[in-house]
Amino acid sequence: MSEVKEWYLEYQILINRPGLLGDISSLLGMLRIKIDKINGVDKDRRGLLLLVRDDYQIKRVEPILHTMETIRVLKLRKPEVTDRLALRHGRYLERDKNNRKIFKFVRSEIGLLVDFLTELFKEETHKLIGIRGMPRVGKTESIVAASVSANKRWIFVSSTLLKQTVRHQLIADEYNENNIFVIDGIVSARRADERHWQLIREIMANQAVKVIEHPDIFIKYTEYSLDSFDYIIELRNEPDEEISYQMLEDHLLLGSDFYGFDT
Incomplete structure (x- = not known):
């Protein structure tokens, strides 16, 4: 048959x-x-x-x-x-008119975003996904929820979800290409040393799904560009909210620490 x-x-x-x-x-x-x-x-x-x-x-x-x-x-x-x-939710995702790899969501659409990420995580292909958004809008929570839905294990390489995490190495089973690797571009830029960046280079060469929070900050401290990303997701509290990190970037350029920005 x-x-x-x-x-x-x-x-x-x-x-x-x-x-x-x-x-x-x-x-x-x-x-x-x-x-x-x-x-x-x-x-x-x-x-x-x-x-x-x-x-x-x-x-x-x-x-x-x-x-x-x-x-x-x-x-x-x-x-x-x-x-x-579109079939499941009765409408298409909103995409940027000038860059079709950019998908736009607001916080009230978290369920739709989780479904989108779940479908991407289920596909057996390498992907580099960037997520833009202001603090406490739901970026990391969406990644975790989608990982659970896709039956994938998530690995925080750098994050602030529970406490500030900056990894320098992985244990053996964490190198599995079936895992979802999550990197916070702000945390890595602000707190990391060379051992952390070496780990990031190893992970980026791995054929697994990588999700980069704050990709615009990440690319300023790596050899990657926005063209390296397969998808860019923008998550806002309201449709007209501006996503800006100017204050944080000023502190990074001055070399000062900045604890007031909860990513």
């Missing part, structure tokens, strides 16, 4: 008339394409997760869908992370 394959179909409704979804369901059913999930993903858009036994079924249905006057096919592809989340 052939393996079931997933496809994602998204269309815009041009003429919203009774029975439209039934017409599409009947068409898919005649070609033995099963609808696994369906949801509105915008005010006039609908997304469907399809199950097929053979990709040829998609090739057969695609030209027919394009002839329908009531809809316009927007996407017909193997489902991406953003497609799955």
Whole structure:
């Protein structure tokens, strides 16, 4: 028996008339394409997760869908992370218009952010993820919650979640590529010595998922750039909140310690 394959179909409704979804369901059913999930993903858009036994079924249905006057096919592809989340939450994630690797969230959307990170953590590919945000907005908590949801172990290389953590070495089982390595760019820049930076270089060369809090600070003290990141997440208390570390950067440049900034 052939393996079931997933496809994602998204269309815009041009003429919203009774029975439209039934017409599409009947068409898919005649070609033995099963609808696994369906949801509105915008005010006039609908997304469907399809199950097929053979990709040829998609090739057969695609030209027919394009002839329908009531809809316009927007996407017909193997489902991406953003497609799955759109189906689950009924809308797409907000992305920066100028840089598509930047995803924007507000604190009230923590659940959506955790789901997004969970999907990224589950994928068996190396990723470098940066998270921007002001103090106590929920960055570290989101990383931990997503690690639990993805059934992954999180390793704090530098952090302030419970107490200020600056690691200089890992124990043997912590080098597992299945772990999630969490680095706080501010803590590392402010408190670390050469042994810590050597550990960071080792981890960055590891084919595991790395999550860098405050990536803009991190890149100023390493050879990495924002282009090195696969995803940049911005988490705000409110949509119009400015994410700024100018005060902290001034202290770092002066070489002074700064305990007042809880990351």
